[in-house]
Amino acid sequence: MTISVAMTVNGKAVSGKVEARTLLVQFLREHLGMTGTHVGCDTSQCGACVVDVDGKSVKSCTMLAVQAEGAKVITIEGLAESADKLHPMQEAFRENHALQCGFCTPGMVMSAIDMVKRHNYQLDEATVRRELEGNLCRCTGYHNIVKAILAAAPAMKSAGV
Amino acid sequence: MYDFAYHRPKSVADAVALLKGKEEARPMSGGMTLIPTLKQRLARPSDIVDLGAIKELAGIKVEGNNVVIGGMTKHGDVATSADVKANIPALASLAGHIGDPAVRNRGTMGGSVANNDPAADYPAAVVALNATITTNTGKHTADDFFKGLFETALSEGELITSISFPKVEKAAYIKFPNPASRYAMVGVFVAKTAGGVRVAVTGAGPCVFRVKAMEDALAKNFTSAAIKDIKVPADDLNSDIHGSAEYRAHLVGVMARRAVDAANK
Ligand SMILES: Cc1cc2nc3c(=O)[nH]c(=O)nc-3n(C[C@H](O)[C@H](O)[C@H](O)COP(=O)(O)OP(=O)(O)OC[C@H]3O[C@@H](n4cnc5c(N)ncnc54)[C@H](O)[C@@H]3O)c2cc1C
Ligand code: FES
Ligand code: FES
DSSP: OEEEEEEEETTEEEEEEEETTOBHHHIIIIISOOTTSOOOOSSSOSOTTEEEETTEEEEGGGSBGGGGTTOEEEOGGGSOSBTTBOOHHHHHHHHTTOOSSOSSHHHHHHHHHHHHHHTTTOOOHHHHHHHGGGOOOSSSOSHHHHHHHHHHHHHHHHHTO | OOOOEEEOOSSHHHHHHHHHHSSSEEEESSOTTHHHHHHTTSOOOSEEEEGGGOGGGOOEEEETTEEEEETTOBHHHHHHOHHHHHHOHHHHHHHTTSSOHHHHHHOBHHHHHHHTOTTOSHHHHHHHTTOEEEESSOEEEHHHHEEETTEESOOTTOOEEEEEEEOOSEEEEEEEEOTTTOSEEEEEEEEEETTEEEEEEESSSSSOEEOHHHHHHHHHOOSGGGGTTOOOOSTTSOOBTTBOHHHHHHHHHHHHHHHHHHHHO
16 A cells, blocks of 8 residues: 655655555664664664654654654754864763764764653663663663763753753 | 554544554554564564554543543553542552653553553453553453463454443552563452442463452451452462462462452551
């Protein structure tokens, strides 16, 4: 079944024709060519595919593209202000060496931003570790990811993002 | 995933009509169980009826002595609801420990209860609180609803519209989460309501079950000491790579005692 979908991705109106079974992540990667959002598993567990849909973080591998009809989607590509001005969370990941291979990073950064906002910019280590439940990293051992998120929370607050 | 025809009705009546008219139609709420199942090609529905746009299915209301939660209500909304936190804090806490934040943003109460995964959390709350499950065709009591492994009293095309939970005097849910998935290896929900004391166990067996001996002991004396010698037989419990039946039987006692202590705090 072919269906037309239209949504806003990183502030830009996009549309396309998809099959009913097309996942949101496939629409982003294969139809729009936005390969920043990753697919790391087929069991909805790894979180590499996390994007923001209407203000909520979701696993884009476990949502159909047609379900995002009319939605505002933000992906990792939509965070940085410009090529040389990263989002404070991206900057904190770089500063704290919070990535090695980088495969989990887009989902980590998206989940991290959502976490900081939901906790009103106030986080402690235990909360960060618990909130990262749905994001798996095979390289870093998480320590530097936790450090980066704790460092980014006040930076996001003062940057007003 | 095999392709299917996709529908997004605006009312329960339209959803039911769509489910009836098709060869093999399946309702979808959060999709957090159904989409992974479809990806693995373990199911091949002809039609998917997405319940996400049906306004009458979402939301939380306090009605007299009950908190009524719509079938499409997301786990995250149950976890953060002021009404649930004020009247049944154990239910809000349970919802806040299902999976991870992204799962809680999509997964729903109706979908979880209809699915009746042996390791799911909500069935323990529904049984321990003696909740009433309302569907488009009528009502089910908690004790009659969960029939066995992934099996419920729902008939073809019957949709969970809401679940009504009584306010509690004391209650707590403690789970021993599987360290990888966060599903319950064993979870015990202990509740004291106007209707009495109930103890419901999930994760341990093929389906949620009550422990009568603990309920009777706690009705007389609601302390963890009152149940310290009560053992659950391992005979019919799950045994898998995560733990043996004997280990799960042991965990039932430990989780139940911790739940009683937490309820008394
Ligand atoms: C990574 C991960 C971790 C998880 N961890 C946990 C956990 O710790 N504890 C836990 O309990 N669960 C866990 N889950 C499962 C999660 O809670 C699901 O949201 C839930 O089991 C199904 O709800 P859903 O709304 O997503 O249903 P769907 O996936 O949409 O549907 C599930 C089934 O129910 C049927 N259905 C849906 N809605 C209705 C309705 N209103 N009436 C009748 N039938 C209906 C569907 O046809 C389907 O068969 C996890 C899931 C994932 C992906
Ligand atoms: S790709 Fe979405 S959770 Fe792994
Ligand atoms: S940096 Fe390699 S998986 Fe996280």
